[in-house]
Structure formats: structure tokens, C-alpha cells
Amino acid sequence: MDTSVIADVLEIVVFAIMAVLSISFALLVVTAKDIVRSALSLIVVMFVVAGLYIFLNAQFLGVIQVLVYVGAIGVLILFAVMLTKKEFGSDKDVE
Numbered sequence: 001m002d003t004s005v006i007a008d009v010l011e012i013v014v015f016a017i018m019a020v021l022s023i024s025f026a027l028l029v030v031t032a033k034d035i036v037r038s039a040l041s042l043i044v045v046m047f048v049v050a051g052l053y054i055f056l057n058a059q060f061l062g063v064i065q066v067l068v069y070v071g072a073i074g075v076l077i078l079f080a081v082m083l084t085k086k087e088f089g090s091d092k093d094v095e
Helices: 003-031 035-055 057-084
Strands: none
Touching: 003 035, 035 057
16 A cells, blocks of 8 residues: 555544544533533543644644633633532531
């Protein structure tokens, strides 16, 4: 087999895997009931999209995708965890 044919097949396989990952985690973003799981899934989607940009020879867009969007979602997770109040126990339980 010619090496260009192997490279083309490998390129299609990697693109298909990244597309399936992107779609599956995007569905998880929408269907997750927990905000932290949804935000983590969104981070994975943004990383996969950055990988697709790099894969399509747009390295600048891939780096900007990681810096801006993944960083912003990380801050979103921090604020969501800090600002939501979840009580693990109450004073009524202690007697």
C-alpha cells in the first residue's frame, strides 16, 4: 500500500473519532442534570473543537479556542461551585 493512502485513511478515522466525541459530549452537555458534569462535558467539547481546528490546519484558532473558551468554562465551574449552596447536613440532625 502507498503511504499516502494510509495517511488519508488515518486522517478520516481520526476525524470521525473526533466528530463522534464532539457530538456525544455535546449531547451530554444538554442532558446532564448536574451543572458541574455539564460544564466538564462542555470543556471536553471545546477541547475536541480545538483539536478539529488544529487538525484542519488552523492552529491559531485552536489555540484561541483553548485559551478563551476552555479557560472561561473553567472559571464558570469555579463560580458555579462557589455560588451554589449545597447543604450536606443540618444542625437539626445533631442532637
